[in-house]
Amino acid sequence: MKIIHSISEIQQLSRDLAQEGKRIGFVPTMGFLHEGHLSLVNVAKQHSDVVVMSIFVNPTQFGPNEDYDSYPRDAERDQKLAAERGVDYLWMPEVSQMYPKGEQTKVVVTELTRGLCGPFRPGHFMGVTTIVAKLFSALQPQIAVFGEKDYQQLQVIRRMAKDLLMPIEIIGVPTLRDEDGLAKSSRNVYLNEEERKQVLYISQAIKAVQQAVKKGEKQVQKLLSLGKDILAQAPDLQLEYLEIVDAENLQKLEVIQRPARVLIAAYVNHKRFIDNGALT
């Protein structure tokens, strides 16, 4: 595995691979890799000839009171895990390279970012779409793989790539979970045992809603009540939102008649967790 820092090296790699007719599979991450990230590498390998993973904790997608400074980082461990999993190139840019002096260009996706996490994290999705557009422009991959754990982000990036006519196929990969159901996340490292118990109600609420839909319940109000009842059992969990939306356009639904998604965001001890699940 080769480690790349500079943009010009990534652009050159892109040109060289294009000339060789090789398909680039891209896995953008913020590092502190876990099995969820590594499962994206497996998928990228299935769809491409060369896998490039980026590790970049992007400052512009964190709010002023969020955890940019304390976001978990471990470059050495990440390099080892990426190499073991068969990543060909690990791209680790500096902030000053991704945001050149005097930079003032933003990429914005409008409707899809208005609901769910959007109002609670102003500027977050603009940070995400801007950085992903930069990563895509410099590398020009044919395939890019994202986890469904950040489901709204996945839909926003799909829309951006389509709207900007990028010749990139966006692949979403189902969330990996620990045995107790907790969605794998770099931020889980923040949790102590007691907090983890509280957070588990999130995945349990999602599972309960999914099972109710499987059994035939289509009324969103009833499904939301069911989910909220479960979340209410967690005394220290502060719900930000529980919503059931169209799986593609993320608009709220009243009745489930087409592919839908249940999404939850909640705090435990000022730490924010999100999770979601498919409803079909």
Added chain:
Amino acid sequence: MKIIHSISEIQQLSRDLAQEGKRIGFVPTMGFLHEGHLSLVNVAKQHSDVVVMSIFVNPTQFGPNEDYDSYPRDAERDQKLAAERGVDYLWMPEVSQMYPKGEQTKVVVTELTRGLCGPFRPGHFMGVTTIVAKLFSALQPQIAVFGEKDYQQLQVIRRMAKDLLMPIEIIGVPTLRDEDGLAKSSRNVYLNEEERKQVLYISQAIKAVQQAVKKGEKQVQKLLSLGKDILAQAPDLQLEYLEIVDAENLQKLEVIQRPARVLIAAYVNHKRFIDNGALT
């Protein structure tokens, strides 16, 4: 010369040329070609192996009271002129292809679009940067050539390409002029003889400011007065702005101490004209 309509064909062409190691030189236009556009083709040919010209009258960069519907169009004549000048591929997309159903992604450059034409044409530059980002993403050229006639646009696009880490060299080409000094523009077709006389004061004011700078005048207030005096001689010319700014960041100057630019926008009979010139 091959004519291409579909995005997928352009994306395929881009892949094929990349695999052959050919450099793509791109000339984006809104058509109704004149010698100014064709001079861009000459420059593109010098810097690339294959020249692609696009013709697309982009609706999102026209304001509601602007001339989108009446903008001059002549596809047949454009095709002939492009072929004669040696364009290899002429890309003529439809609006529905550039703006897919449900599209909601915008590319925004902030500071550089706040002055000059920005406040007078709200949304114009967002329309420009969004469409150019789409054209660049689909074609992935190595070189893109723009006229200096739209100087603010040129600087905005340079900034966008740099900020988004696009591996594209942006080349600006000096404005071509008719013998009387009028900057070549597709919109000149709107002018009758009397109006043309009025519009000529714009290029004359620019030339006078340039000459004063050459003779040693560095005070912007004096240079602006000189320009305004000339424009005041055109009875039917309505000045929108006359400004002298830094040539790169477009910030207003008080004294000319580094590369600068004089820019004018004015109306004659409700028709808007812009022009500019270098001050060094």
